[in-house]
Amino acid sequence: MLLLIIFVLTSVAYVVGRSRAATLRKNGEQLHSLPRYYGYMTAICTAVPALLLLALWSASEPTFLKHSTVKTLPAEVQSLPQGQLDLVLNDIKNIATGGITQTADDPVREASANHYNDRKNTSQLLKSFFVLVASVLGALYGLRKIGVQTRARIFVERAMMTVLIACSCIAIFTTVGIVLSVLFESLRFFNKVPFTEFAFGLHWSPQTSIRADQVGSSGSFGAVPIFAGTLLISAIAMLVAVPFGLMSAIYLAEYASSNVRAWAKPLLEILAGIPTVVYGFFAALTVAPLVRDIFEGVGFEDVASESALAAGLVMGIMIIPFVSSLSDDVITAVPQAMRDGSLGLGATKSETIKRVVIPAALPGIVGAILLAVSRAIGETMIVVMAAGLAANLTINPLEAVTTVTVQIVTLLTGDQAFDSPKTLVAFALGLMLFVTTLILNVIALVVVRKYREQYE
Amino acid sequence: MSKIGLTIAGMLLCTTVGAQSARDQISIVGSSTVYPFATVVAERFGQTSQYKTPKIESTGSGGGMKLFCNGIGVQHPDITNSSRRIKKGEFESCKANGVTDIIEVLIGFDGITLANSVDSDQLEMSRKDIFLALAKQVPDPNGGDELIDNPYEDWSDVNPELPEIKIEVIGPPPTSGTRDAFVELAMEGGCKDIESIAAIEKTDKDSFKEICHTVREDGAFIEAGENDNLIVQKLEANPDALGIFGFSFLEQNSDLVQPTYIDGFEPTFESISDGSYPVSRPLYFYVKKAHIGVIPGIAEYLLEFTSEGSWGEEGYLADKGMIPLDEDTRLSSAESIANFETMTLD
Amino acid sequence: MNAQEELNTTEVVRGSLKRRYAREKRFRLFGLAAITASLTFLAVLLITITARGLPAFKQTFIQLEVTLDSKTLGVGENPDTNELRRANYNGAIKKSLTTLFPDVKKRKDKKALYKLVSKGGQYDLQKRVMADPSLVGETLKVWLPVGDDTNSYIQGNIDSSLPEKKRRFKDNQILWVDQLTEDKQIQRRFNSTFFERGDSREPEMAGIKGSLFGSMLTLMVTLLLSFPVAVATAIYLEEFAPKNRWTDLIEVNINNLAAVPSIVFGLLGLAIFINFFNLPRSAPIVGGLVLSLMTLPTIIISARAALKSVPPSIRDAALGVGASKLQVVFHHVLPLAMPGILTGTIIGMAQALGETAPLLMIGMVAFIVDVPTSLTDPATVLPVQIYQWADLPEKGFVEKTSAAIMVLLAFLIVMNAAAVYLRRKFERKW
Secondary structure, eight states: OHHHHHHHHHHHHHHHHHHHHHHHHHTTOOOSSOHHHHHHHHHHHHHHHHHHHHHHHHHHHHHHHHHHHHHHSOHHHHTSOHHHHHHHHHHHHHHHTTOOOSOTTOHHHHHHHHHHHHHHHHHHHHHHHHHHHHHHHHHHHHHHHOSSSOOHHHHHHHHHHHHHHHHHHHHHHHHHHHHHHHHHHHHHHHHHSOHHHHHHOSOEEOOOOSSTTOTTOSOEEOOHHHHHHHHHHHHHHHHHHHHHHHHHHHIIIIISOHHHHHHHHHHHHHHHHSOHHHHHHHIIIIIHHHHHHHHHHHTOOOOOTTOHHHHHHHHHHHHHHHHHHHHHHHHHHSOHHHHHHHHHTTOOHHHHIIIIIHHHHHHHHHHHHHHHHHHHHHOOHHHHHHSOOOOOOOOOTTSOOOOHHHHHHHHHHSSSOTTSHHHHHHHHHHHHHHHHHHHHHHHHHHHHHHHOOOOO | OHHHHHHHHHHHHHHHHHHHSOOOSOEEEEOTTTHHHHHHHHHHHHHHSSSOOOEEEOOOHHHHHHHHTTOSSTTSOSEEEESSOOOHHHHHHHHHTTOOOEEEEEEEEEEEEEEEETTSOOOEEOHHHHHHHHBSEEEOTTSSSOEEEOOOOBHHHHOTTSOSOBOOEEEOOTTSHHHHHHIIIIIHHHHTTSHHHHHHHHHOHHHHHHHHHOBOOSSSEEEOOSOHHHHHHHHHHOTTOEEEEEHHHHHHTTTTEEEOEETTBOOOHHHHHTTOSOOEEEEEEEEEGGGBTTBTTHHHHHHHHTSHHHHSTTSHHHHTTOBOOOHHHHHHHHHHHHTTOOOOOO | OHHHHHHHHHHHHHHHHHHHHHHHHHHHHHHHHHHHHHHHHHHHHHHHHHHHHGGGGEEEEEEEEEEOOHHHHTOOSSOOHHHHHHSOHHHHHHHHHHHHSTTOOSHHHHHHHHTTBOTTHHHHHHHHHHHOGGGTTOEEEEEEEBOHHHHHHHTTOSOTTSOGGGOSSOHHHHHHHHHHHHTTOEEEEEOOHHHHOOOOSSGGGOOSHHHHHHHHHHHHHHHHHHHHHHHHHHHIIIIIOOSSHHHHHHHHHHHHHHHSOHHHHHHHIIIIIIIISOOOTTOHHHHHHHHHHHHHHHHHHHHHHHHHTSOHHHHHHHHHTTOOHHHIIIIIIHHHHHHHHHHHHHHHHHHHHHOOHHHHHTTOOEEOOSOOOSTTSOOOOHHHHHHHHTTOSOTHHHHHHHHHHHHHHHHHHHHHHHHHHHHHHHOOOO
16 A cells, blocks of 8 residues: 555656656756656655665564563563463464454453554554655655756666666575575584585485484485486486487478478477476376386386386476577577588588588587586476485486485475484585586586687 | 566565464474375364364474474464374474473374285285395395395295285385384384394394384385375386385275285274274374464364364264274373373373 | 599499488488477377366266255254354255165165265355355255265266276265266266365365465566566676676576576575575465576576677667667667567466475475465465375375366466467567
């Protein structure tokens, strides 16, 4: 509501500011900027202080209300520990908002609730008042500033630049946030389990300690098998995605008529748009039994029901469009002149593609593949639903393996106790995942930058 | 431009509003095994009382305990479901965070079944057979008390009466309570029937447990996710495999899978509740006493859960596959729960 | 000699030409095969899901004559709301079933008989009576949803030729249902419940409204946060940023964030928003925050690409007539790049709509019946709902899961189609 009023005021400020400037200009004054900028300036002066005040007030209001309400409670309630006090306050708030409560008959709490409502209303009123005053004052200030001397455009542009720069820093904050949120827990884990054991241990078995006397509760945290499993599944996925994706991209870029291209490309992209839960559901119920039947039919034994192959295949299909659309872009970016040259020498189209276009586009294609790899490594739902949890150290795609992401999910949602290395290790795995994708990305970036051929 | 400003302000506002609004809804976390039962009660509770339907998160028993024990207050859950009893360490961490008065409710049992596809023969085995087929180390079949890595490949190697099919058991991961209960009840039970190992128990309890509780890792036991439906689907696709899952899934899929007799008993309501079927585990939930009377509806929720119509033999929880407690226990615990008696951990 | 050689060369060339053309053909076929294979897979996936989920859009109803006398309901003379809410509607339904089949006497058979009607039927009755308390004492004909097993029998999913032991639907139940069908007391209709209700533990009463609203609220937060921020970032980086270490760092960061696994964003949300800022668990606002951090890089990258594709001549022209740098960007470059930016945004939003993994970490895997109405109400989202339903024991949830997938896919395909349309419509060659 208040936001709406501020918005209206801001719009009014803009209109008034502009028309004022326009009048000045009509009167023959030499203004620095166009009238519109004076309007913008007034609007900023109106909105920004008001919004800041509003945010500040809203942020501090609960604390203030809490203190004020607590004071109305009997002393013994006031001396309760923080958590219980919060509960009492919650109850009072429920009474105050007319929600369902069980202590509604308690006169003391009723009184507090009334007090709370009272204070809240006052606070709301004051808030609205001050915020409106702030915006009106801001508007007046802005209007006063309109004049020949003021460089409204510079003012507006500075304000906008600040916003732009602030926004672009959010990416940095996100990264910092990720690192911070996984780093501390990981460090706690590495305090309990040495890093070397984690990184080089060949045995992964975060056995439960559901009960204290349970055996195997020490667990072993050699992460090699799960990284191997992740690599195996990703490798299978890439074996599917790279040939299919690349060939699709080549066909679409070089052979397909524009009509086919117009239809096939969006259709392919739908594959990338299908949620991974759906792929997981499909992989587990349809593909995994199929893979098993086929291979047992051919005479293989020991085909696990949750073979790495099934998860890898489906994941590969999911990744096809990533490879194809990125490669498509790089292939089309190869200048036509190079193709013409090769064709002019009598090479067939496929020879041109193989000998000229692909080598020219190679850095870009490698970059695309690396990005697809990091996608495969971080994929969660398909493997959670279709791959197993057995940490086998194997390269046999028909066996069940497990991946980093599966382990994070099971470790954080399992039945075991928290604060043990078993859940902390999930954060360590998260850190590893982050670092791995970071490294892959940097490599991709370097490859593209270093080997990119500059045409034109 | 001002749009950006507005959004940022809006974001700030939202965060503060979030912290400000009061909670009038019960918040429940915890085990995914209790989840199917708790949700039925919650739904009914929401429909037939003036309170809101409780929110139930499926976080796993451990995750639930962690959230539950974080403290008293609106932002912490009121109830946690658990497919095992609260651990001493958890109880203490609860205490340290001010969660001192906890009401423990044992609601019933979940039978753990070993089942295979209806397309193959129904099996009958003892717990000893299960142990021999699934343990990592077993006594040397050629005689002697030496423990060797499990050499059995077919069920008929374990017990000549069983069919000659490959041992392949699909079961939950070690992080799951189902697995824990299965290992303790089925495998340890079978362990005790082997004299040479039972002798170890008297001298060295730890190594006894280690022998009995360690599941083989050579591929005969396949760790599947916690999704029991997928295990059922996999059994359907692979008639030779056996699967381990909760009784409720067996009930719902009786047209696809059939249970294995264990020690001569088929898992049924009767055999599980009278204890003759040996593999079942208790289901609990825990309530913060401090929240009762403050967060609306908790007492009524407890009442609904512990009424005969829900957890009784004819109740709707039994319809969903939960095995009820016996009548005396139900009556006495319903009474102590109605009085909000708190638990102690010995 | 010379002519001989020439002839040979021609032959050699001819021979090799044949091979080369064959190779050319093969290569082309490979390409075509690759595309066809990918598209076939898409078709297989869609068809499987549709075949599984289609039946869920219809629901079976049974017509019963229910007597709502106050004795059966267990309410007093002038019942108040609370009494009406708690009244024994189930008893009334059971009574009407026993009057319909009076020869069912055994307890076990009675139980089987009661299973014909959904447990949710009583809530339908409850709703009607509470809306109109004068119904107490009346006898009315109502259509109630049937139970899970009955529904799957009528859909033909239960093979009655199997031995009784192997099916969940018993002989006597089949008899009753067949009789009711003959009497036209069983009907299949469009399943409006599926779109009008929140989650439920009875498959025939479960709906996606709750999760759909949850998804909308979450996406709203995501859109409001990520779109302006992403556009601002893209503009800054593409048009203004000086080439220095800092902007390089930002660039690398963004590219990296685009490839960070989504589950890591979930860990971030858990640690920062829930544990540090104390935001409520399972709230759309937290989900939206996490998802917007996740989609930011996607939108930024596509927005930058769109800005980059605006030819420099336009900038030069604008600068040439005296526009300031900011005016150039906001008056000329941005409007031209907008279609491209919107396309990227829609694709980013589609990604966010289908995302599950990070939401598992922030408590959105929850049973929530009430439809969320504000950003801090507990909520779940459509993909998470799918994940949860896939895990429930009741058979009826398999088709509900597939139906929910169909709804989700429909949204995604519409969004993708919109993106494609936008791209086509405004695609320009400079």
